[in-house]
Amino acid sequence: MLGWLARVVTRWAWAVVGIWVALVTALVLLAPALSSVVSSDSGGFLPADKESVVASKLAARAFPAESGAPAVMVFARRDGQPLQDGDIERVDQTVEALNGLKVNRVKGIATGEDAVARNRSVQLASVLLSGTSDDQAVKDAVARLRAESANRLTGTSLRVGMTGDAAISLDYDTAFVDAEEILTYVTGGLVVLLLLIVFRGVLATLLPIVVVGAVYVASSAAVALLASELHFKVGSFLPPLMLVVLFGIGTDYILFVLFRVRERLQLGDDPRTAVRRATHHVAEVIASAALAVVGAFLALALSDLTLLSTLGPAVAVGVVIMMLAGLTLVPAVLSLVGSAVFWPSRSGRRHRAVTEPRTARAVVRRPVWTVVVSALVLAASAWGALGYQPNFNFLDDVPRNSESNRAYQDLKSGFPAGALSPTYVYLENTGAAVEPEVVDRVAESARKVSGVSGLMEPQVSADGHVIRLPVLLAHDPSSRAALDDVEHRLRPTVTGQAPPGVRVLVGGETMTGVDIRATVADDLRTVLPLAALVIGLILVLLLRGVVAPLFLMVAVTLNFLGALGLTVVGFQNLLGEPGLMFLLPVLINLFVVAIGTDYNILVVARIREELRAGLPVRGAVVRAMTEAGPSALAAAAILAASFASLLLAGVGMLVQIGFAVAIGIALTVFAMALGLVPALVALLGRWTFWPAMRGRSAADVRPVSGSEKGAEDTDDAGDANDTRKRLEVRG
Structure with a gap:
């Protein structure tokens, strides 16, 4: 079916290589960096009609001064002992000094007596930042606060760590950047080692590395260009995941060609004919395999979770480029280098098959x-x-x-796990102020819910139409237990206490998890x-x-x-x-x-x-x-x-x-x-x-000579004669 492509690519090999070099260069020059379209904000990937998203928008409108990415600074003694009065005084001084720095995007840092744990294991300082946890300026502010606070406590009895959404987002991005760097070297090294074992040839080992590397660069640029032009974000795990996927399937496709080229050379074909016939035979396999991957990933475009709906097409772009490289660039390069691709091994020598004939015979017997x-x-x-x-x-x-993880473990030693990220119950009355009796009734019902460890003081919007009740959960805010508590107990309870005309919404990190769970299901x-x-x-x-x-x-x-x-x-x-x-x-x-x-x-x-x-x-x-x-x-x-x-x-x-x-x-x-x-x-x-x-049988197929049909048909018609040649080579 794709025999014509094999003939064109092997005949115009230099032109094919030149076109690829030009395309990769153009993409790299025109596209922004992939990191510029990456997001780690899980809530930002949910549909706009999900309750946690609606609640977040209501909070931004009703409490503009308090909206933004939250973070928590956790102070503790280095020796693990309870905080002394002098330690608490030093924490207060440190917070005051940090506020005096006027760090960009930091609205304020607050602490007080209620921020000291009852067992005095830790003291908290709440940090309110302007912007979302996904904003680079917010991440820069977190990094600045971490450095400044650590410097001010150097040589003292105290240590400090910063956690919360903004800090976790920074550590999340750092972890993925580090992972991508590690994977680049480890994956490349593993591929080189295994290719050396398989082919014992220099160029056969380098070819997949060079081709897949070029495709990864081109794919990253293409995805970044599309995301920039179409105004969407991709998840933080896309770069390392796409790197591994392209190295995996790219090496697959190149190996399919290399093995078939070596087989053709062992059957007596000249190098260019070997590449043409090998490409003819494996082109359909490569195209079908790639299209299966592309189709499966494109199915993700129907996901309501933007994290998946952008991941699918992004990886599909890379797979399509890799497929085209496997069908055109790889055969073109092989046509130019010929049998030297297997040097110093002898391409005509029959390598022992990994799957021995006796194993295959055992399967059919x-x-x-x-x-x-x-x-x-x-x-x-x-x-x-x-x-x-x-x-x-x-x-x-x-x-x-990571600092955010260590700080969270410290926080849990003195406060409920839910203190890191409270769940918020919003009461909204668009026509008038929410009655105090309604607030008290809803708050009392929430306090009695299993899994709730306590409530903080209600917050009232400037016009009195919106009330926010911060609820502290007993379990880790992102744990399955916390999600179940909010979805099956807290939310139904508070919703049932609201009178007609008052809308109840539940927001926060845990509610975001509830919505993600439902969307994924x-x-x-x-x-x-x-x-x-x-x-x-x-x-x-x-x-x-x-x-x-x-x-x-x-x-x-x-x-x-x-x-x-x-x-x-x-x-x-x-x-x-x-x-x-x-x-x-x-x-x-x-x-x-x-x-x-x-x-x-x-x-x-x-x-x-x-x-x-x-x-x-x-x-x-x-x-x-x-x-x-x-x-x-x-x-x-x-x-x-x-x-x-x-x-x-x-x-x-x-x-x-x-x-x-x-x-x-x-x-x-x-x-x-x-x-x-x-x-x-x-x-x-x-x-x-x-x-x-x-109804077909072996007798229906006879060996024919290449002169009976055109070049493409020769590749099919010669298969029967090749069967005899293989037996001779193996013998």
Whole structure:
């Protein structure tokens, strides 16, 4: 189907390379930095009609002087002992001095007797900043206050830490920047090492690094340009995630080409013909695999959570650019360097296959047992998914040794966990002032709610039409317990106490978590089925049948559940984590199901190719596993290693993603691509590709010479003759 592209790219190789250099250069020069369109504000990704968003807008209108990003300074003794009178006096002096600095975006810093814990373990100072926690100026103000306060307490008995939304946002961004830097070196190093092991060639090792690096730069620039022009933000985890995704799938696509080029060279083709025929055979696989990933990620555009609806198209842009590079730039470069790409190894020498023929023969000799064992492995892994618990605590994503995390632990030693971020109950009467009796009744009902540790003084708007009741929760504001308390107890209680004409809204960090939880639950019911449908349709188009896509989709669903189940066991059961990052099921589905489908497509497409070349079904399965197996294993090892590098990121969310996807890719290759899938093909025979191959047999296909048809047809017609050549080479 894409034979014409292979001919054009190999014939005009220099022009193709020149066009790519010009495009990458233009994108880099025209686009802003990707960091300029990145946001870590979780509430900013919610739809405008969610209650927490409506409450936030009401607060900004009714309490303009007090609106802004909150932060808390936590003072404690270095020796862990209770604060002395002199310590409290020094804290007051430090706060007064910090107020005197007039730091940009700092409205004020306040402390007092009520800010000292009853056990005197800590003293708090509330910081009110002008702007949102996502504003760079606000983050700069946090950094300035941290530095100034630490300097003023140097050599004293006190230490100070700053936490709260603004401080957490700064630490969150810092953690992701550090993670991206670490991942750049670790992922690149792993890819180089594995490529050296696979090919033992200098250029074959450098080619994926250079190509994927160029694509990542171009993709980052393209996403930044689109976000800037269309005025949207992307999540903080996009840069490191896109880096890993592009290194993973990019190396996959390049390996698919390199393995096939080496195979063609070993069969006697000259270098340019080898590249052309290799590209002709793998182009459809690369295009189908990439479009499956693109389709799955584009399904995220339907998410109500802007964090996902922007992530999907952004990653899809990178995958499309990587696909185009795999179909054009890589073959063009290979056409120019020829067999030297494998130097100093000898490209004509047959390397021992990673998947030995006897392993492949074992699969086709005992297909029923292979299916049963593979299915049991997937089912056993999936069992753990029943214990999945989502975690909405963004503080868990910040490294445990970060200042915001340490300060929060200090805060909890003397105050309720909810003191870090109170939940606010708003009472609004648009026609008149809210009656004091109503305020008292609502406050008293809130105070009696299970999970509420206390209330602070009510705040009244200038016109008296809006009352804000700060509620302190007993649990961590982002914990599942706190979310349940607000959603199922506090909110229904206070809403039921309001008379007609008074609107009740609940806002704050915990209510934001409640809204995110509901939005993600809706997405799981809509986005995941849509992504599966897209992948299924692409498989139908590629394989021109319905049987293989059907059992492949059932298998990848089990694979998704298996990856989630093993991650639940690893983090919740063994490490004692309260839950997994709430977006993890969506991301596992996309990375494991969409990207992992590459290897199933590679193996099944090769089986179909060998059937068309004249081999019987089981012979085609053995040949496909022998020839495509090493490529799938090498590509999967690099992809899994790329995601496993996220374990070093130090960010909770990235660590969980890395573990889950690495495990999922391993299941995809060993339990599916080289086990369940070829065994099912061996059992179903040509019915696997029904209706495309209905009634066809090996006798229907005969070897023909290249002179019978044009150049593109020669690549297909020569496959039967190549089967004989492969046997000669292997012998």
